[in-house]
Amino acid sequence: MAILTTSYLGQSFGAVDVFSGVSVSIPNDGKVGLVGPNGVGKTSLLRVLAGFSQPTNGAFQLARGTRLGYLHQESARAFNGRSHTVYNEMRTVFASLQAAGERLRQMEAEMAAGDFSDELFEQYSALQEKFEMAGGYDYEIRIKQVLTGLGFAEADWGLPLDHLSGGQKTRALLARLLLERPNLLILDEPTNHLDVEAIEWLEGALKTWPGAILVVSHDRYFLDKVVNRIWEMHPGGIENYRGNYSAYVQQRQERWERMQTEFADFQERLAKEMDYIRRNIAGQRTQMAQGKLSRLSREVEAVRAGGLGMLSKLRSKGWAQVKASLACDLKRPAATVGELQQRIGGLRGPSRPLALNMKLSASHRSGRLVLRTKGLQIGYPSKLLFTAEDIELHRLECAALIGGNGTGKTTFLRTILEQLPPLAGEIRPGASLQIGYLSQAHDDLNLENTVLDELLRYEPMDISQARHYLARYLFRQDDVYKRVGDLSGGERGRLALAALALQGANFLLLDEPTNHLDIPAQEALQAALEQFEGTILLVSHDRYLVNRLATQIWNLENGRLGVFNGRYQSFIEQRDQARDLAREAAAQARADSKKAIGSNGTTGLSKNEQRKRAEALAQLEHEIGEIEMSLARLGENLQTATQAQSFDKIQSLSVEYAVAETQLEQLMAQWEKMTHE
Numbered sequence: 001m002a003i004l005t006t007s008y009l010g011q012s013f014g015a016v017d018v019f020s021g022v023s024v025s026i027p028n029d030g031k032v033g034l035v036g037p038n039g040v041g042k043t044s045l046l047r048v049l050a051g052f053s054q055p056t057n058g059a060f061q062l063a064r065g066t067r068l069g070y071l072h073q074e075s076a077r078a079f080n081g082r083s084h085t086v087y088n089e090m091r092t093v094f095a096s097l098q099a100a101g102e103r104l105r106q107m108e109a110e111m112a113a114g115d116f117s118d119e120l121f122e123q124y125s126a127l128q129e130k131f132e133m134a135g136g137y138d139y140e141i142r143i144k145q146v147l148t149g150l151g152f153a154e155a156d157w158g159l160p161l162d163h164l165s166g167g168q169k170t171r172a173l174l175a176r177l178l179l180e181r182p183n184l185l186i187l188d189e190p191t192n193h194l195d196v197e198a199i200e201w202l203e204g205a206l207k208t209w210p211g212a213i214l215v216v217s218h219d220r221y222f223l224d225k226v227v228n229r230i231w232e233m234h235p236g237g238i239e240n241y242r243g244n245y246s247a248y249v250q251q252r253q254e255r256w257e258r259m260q261t262e263f264a265d266f267q268e269r270l271a272k273e274m275d276y277i278r279r280n281i282a283g284q285r286t287q288m289a290q291g292k293l294s295r296l297s298r299e300v301e302a303v304r305a306g307g308l309g310m311l312s313k314l315r316s317k318g319w320a321q322v323k324a325s326l327a328c329d330l331k332r333p334a335a336t337v338g339e340l341q342q343r344i345g346g347l348r349g350p351s352r353p354l355a356l357n358m359k360l361s362a363s364h365r366s367g368r369l370v371l372r373t374k375g376l377q378i379g380y381p382s383k384l385l386f387t388a389e390d391i392e393l394h395r396l397e398c399a400a401l402i403g404g405n406g407t408g409k410t411t412f413l414r415t416i417l418e419q420l421p422p423l424a425g426e427i428r429p430g431a432s433l434q435i436g437y438l439s440q441a442h443d444d445l446n447l448e449n450t451v452l453d454e455l456l457r458y459e460p461m462d463i464s465q466a467r468h469y470l471a472r473y474l475f476r477q478d479d480v481y482k483r484v485g486d487l488s489g490g491e492r493g494r495l496a497l498a499a500l501a502l503q504g505a506n507f508l509l510l511d512e513p514t515n516h517l518d519i520p521a522q523e524a525l526q527a528a529l530e531q532f533e534g535t536i537l538l539v540s541h542d543r544y545l546v547n548r549l550a551t552q553i554w555n556l557e558n559g560r561l562g563v564f565n566g567r568y569q570s571f572i573e574q575r576d577q578a579r580d581l582a583r584e585a586a587a588q589a590r591a592d593s594k595k596a597i598g599s600n601g602t603t604g605l606s607k608n609e610q611r612k613r614a615e616a617l618a619q620l621e622h623e624i625g626e627i628e629m630s631l632a633r634l635g636e637n638l639q640t641a642t643q644a645q646s647f648d649k650i651q652s653l654s655v656e657y658a659v660a661e662t663q664l665e666q667l668m669a670q671w672e673k674m675t676h677e
Contacts, residue, residue: 010057021237033223036233038518069182079161087157149201167193187215220544259350297333356524357472362534363504367431375425388561398536400546403556436505447485489516506534
């Protein structure tokens, strides 16, 4: 059953169509990713569906009783007029549970005072069961879990909402929406303002979400992990694809190839039909030829206005339905053979949406060794940022430098570029290198130049040649005369890539190259980098790009750069295995510590104190063992529920697992403290 259905939904302002022809539906458990180029109307569609804006055409319907939650792309004004702390704002979600808890305490006080009536006991039992089923005993843990997962340090929980930055407010609104658990969750760029760790947590939360999700995101890796269908938005409507983002890319290619074949077949049939009409329009079979002319005229007009997909609708629903769905674009069908032939000549085959046409070519080949470091320390005279494991990067390899904000990634690039000296050790560049650098802020661009002048600053060429080149980066007509300082982030990114491609570099240093780029531009950049016959050092939070390109992962964490030879997905798997091994090692350390304490006692403590300490440790370790067994059991149950696609069980088990993990962490902290006292 569908929780949301739209029929030929559209919105326009005056003569400008923002979007049109949107006919889609979301099942109750559907997780939909909405993709398309910037400016196609994705956010406008979300605002209409969320009730913040009105459509000018068509209609949409929500299932009865649907609770809808909407995350704006920028939610800086989400909490205007509210002075709660972050934590207390989350508690407002559970106001009814808090009231029920207070009523339970009142009943307990009445019973403690001597009221043992059956009526009171029945009311208490019924309310307690309802309270427990609604999560009354674990909502505080859920709040802590969600805030921590979305990157709020515990020290920030007490901040007043009006003291938060715009990004923090967006995260706080997302946290509240997750706690509210609406039936339909509409999210506009939810990974903005989140670091990779928080994005990974959000992916886990949304994968087990029991309701429906509609999400706009430029994060392709996130879409791969979360959604089970993709809506591709274009000016004429939406194409529906089953599966995640990677499945969509494959299906889209197959669809384009199929459409090309279908169009060629349609043209071949048109030629045969027109030949018949010409030979018989004035002969004995005039009536049959006239019928073919009428039918063919309608088919050609339907295809011209709505594409090949309109043929099946014309045949199944009739001309009246086609007219209703394409009223604004439809012309009167051709009435004569000459007019029809002219219309056929004007048909255009399926064409892909405009996208970057980028090619990166190295002017010459570098040596086999591109970069080597030894004993390297990176930072500033007053601050060491990290120490690096010795590095070797060879020609045609791609290294991805990953790590949290402020760990020193950009500083490392500047050190390679010799803009900063290393604090210690050395960097040895290879032979015959020509480095091309794309900075995160695009600060090499002259903001006062026009787009055209800025390109000519990098390489002099004829104006017509320059305009033709810029058109490949989607700067067309008067766009080339825009001032660079007036460009959007995405436009500056495209201009910076256009300048980079002129340099003929054989070693690319790329600092967040997909920032501000829409998905079609990200795909074009990825294709160009995959075909690049040179070496790449990539700093990026774009995990999809990293996973496709990187042959080495340089991971910056806790002041150390470690090198992993392999793909990003393999790195993640090894990282997770290491965390599991660390947990097992901690369990073994507890056992060893217990044995040592039992045999040697504790220096400086009396025998009575040693006995009490040993008893407390034994009780603590017993509780830790119980919770570890509980986690193992819950993990098995979660796997079974996931295979059975039992979403209610997945949600409840996930909460239980999170509660148990939190308890284990607290007990482990107590154990660490006791064993080191």
